[in-house]
Amino acid sequence: MAEHIRIGDVAPRVQYLGDGSRVAFTYPFPIFQAEEMEVRLDGVTLAGGFSVSGAGASEGGSVTLATAPATGATVTLRRRIRVERNTDFQDNGILRARTLNDELDRIIAALQEQREELSSALRQDPAEVGGSFVLPLRGARANRMLGFDGSGDLVVLPRDSGLISAPFPGAVPHTVEDKLAEQLSARDFGATGDGATDDGPALQAAMNAAGASGKALLIGEGSFRTTQPLTLPGAAAGLTMRGTIVYAGSPAQPALTIGDGGAARNASKRHAGLSVVRASVGDWADEAEIGILLRNHDASLIEVRRVEGFTIGIRTLGDGRGFEDCTMVLGRIVNNRIGLDVHTATAEAWNTSIRYHGGHFAVGSTVNTDKDRFGIRLSAAPGAYVAHNRHLFDGPNFELNAEDRPIAGIPFLCEVSSRAIIARGLRMEGCSPFVARHTGGAQDHVYEVAWASQGYAVEIEHVPGATRMGGLVRTLHQAAPHREATRELASVPSLRAAAIRWNATETGFETLACLSSNVSGSPATLQDYVFPALDQFTLTNRGVMLTGGRALGFVVDARGCRDFALSVDADAPRLIVMAFDGENNLLTDSLGQLVLASGQSMVWNATARWWQGAADMTDAGLSRLQAVHLSPAIATAVIGVARISADYELRALRLNCDPRHAPAVMYGLPDLPIGVRSFQAEQAWDPASIAAGASVQANVPVPGARPGDFAQAAYSLATSGVVFLAQIGAQDLVTVTAWNRSGAAVDLNPGTVRVRVVKA
Incomplete structure (x- = not known):
């Protein structure tokens, strides 16, 4: 051997499964001579029919069989050193290191083989000390069973006693028949489970036995x-x-x-x-x-x-x-x-x-x-x-x-x-x-x-x-998300009944803001985009036709609540959301995706400057019930529907939110005069003395008042004999007339004149 062999910590056994074609099998442990390799095929030791290479090499070698093992056959390679010593060191002789290393290597190799065999032996746990595990003499153990006594020591028992016990403290010995009867098995009564045999009689016999004994029945694997x-x-x-x-x-x-x-x-x-x-x-x-x-x-x-x-x-x-x-x-x-x-x-x-x-x-x-x-x-x-x-x-x-x-x-x-x-x-x-x-x-x-x-x-x-x-x-x-939005914030159950004739050409709707997809000028704030009324709304018997460029929506305070659900009664409406910050400035897609919907994508419409659903809200498209989630950047939002692809009739709108919140729906405010049918105003007035049958007048500004609206007037003081009349003579202006119907002059004290305008 050119280089001295090294014995590493490698188990002196390796095993393979044959595949029907492989003949060469490697072994990772060293052997000193080829004769020290034991080859087993399915547990049977082969006397020949193979060759060994790699003897004397530290890394092992290979065994080549003359015939390839069948598929699934087990091939076991094991080192088996003869445990003998046929050399001796001479007194006062030369003690060569190589000779000494060879002897020590053989000892280590033999110890490895012993450890490998002991790992498969029945042995006591290292935590236990003492005990008696010596077999009785052959005559004493013949025709008896091997077991353990109450101390856990080895003992032999008569084969015909039929007593067994669980291997735990406190277990009581009982017969094998009793043990088997703890749970009945259908196979105990002849059931086969092969899918062909008629197992009916055997199954019924097993079920009858379970009923008679009060025990559970097991029907095992099989058909x-x-x-x-x-x-x-x-x-x-x-x-x-x-x-x-x-x-x-x-x-x-x-x-x-x-x-x-x-x-x-x-x-x-x-x-x-x-x-x-x-x-x-x-x-x-x-x-x-x-x-x-x-x-x-x-x-x-x-x-x-x-x-x-x-x-x-x-x-x-x-x-x-x-x-x-x-x-x-x-x-x-x-x-x-x-x-x-x-x-x-x-x-x-x-x-x-x-x-x-x-x-x-x-x-x-x-x-x-x-x-x-x-x-x-x-x-x-x-x-x-x-x-x-x-x-x-x-x-x-x-x-x-x-x-x-x-x-x-x-x-x-x-x-x-x-x-x-x-x-x-x-x-x-x-x-x-x-x-x-x-x-x-x-x-x-x-x-x-x-x-x-x-x-x-x-x-x-x-x-x-x-x-x-x-x-x-x-x-x-x-x-x-739509189902969980159970607090109703605003409702227009009938668009037709909520319609407001703003003037000869424009129509508005109670609670709602009117929107246009193409606002002229340079709009920048909420007030620039929402209108109390617009033209091109065509009323029907049940609602309103949304025509090109028109939309309707609720204006909501979104600072404390960010999730809303819109319910719509319409043929095929399109969801829209406009977004504004805390100063009522328009928010665009420059801040990213500000609006999400529950059942479809929301896309930015740069012309209309609102977010709109990618599809109409329909049952067939699974987009009828939409909830929307607003970004924290949004302080005020307009949530509604628009005409995008085709005209359609809109009949009812409802807006809901999570019942934990109650955000404000914004309409009829001084700075947002949308969605209201009536307007009120008042001003101080000290009428001049009114002769019998005469009258005096005062003009009260009322933004939103239009010729043709209903107008009423009242005075804050007692006015016996004086009648107050109101009419709209010009846009946004109500003329109040105080008419003295009595037979004598009347000089009213200073007070407040109040007017109310109601649109048809």
């Missing part, structure tokens, strides 16, 4: 085919399924019934992983075809992992007694006409106070395409209890493949007088535009739709026979 219906008696503690029951029997009965009927109370049960599928999807013709029937459960925890292919997937049944106060965890409930049926069969039974978590209710696109389908039904037999109440559904998902088809695909079907049915965060994909169909006296239902492919067009369908307004729908999809 357990059955041609007979199955029943788990109510006396059984519960059922745990890791596999699936495949039902290939008659469709006119439940595939799996759990619990007893009549007066039985199946309480405090735990059923987990229930999974039942029909061998082939039925035609949904018979409601007796049920996947899982749960009877009279109380205070139980039930998990349904999968039920598929039945007319009714799951039925919870109050039958003689009631079904109540349970928690149900729902998984995949697919290709059933009715996914879950909440049902009662007798007048003295009930079905109430159940909590449901999850549930994926779906129907394939090719399954019974001519038939209605429902996710959850609340129903009752004729004459049975109908006041089902307090059912709470958390996060169900409905994909019913009925959208744009002449069939119903509705998440909830309520055929009873149910109360307080609450569904939270549900999802609707490919459903009808109804979250529920009510056929009876249901009321106080709340359906919270978190997402719907139908957009906002989700309602409760009340068919003939329904006797109550069944509840409400909270559509959060594309509308959550």
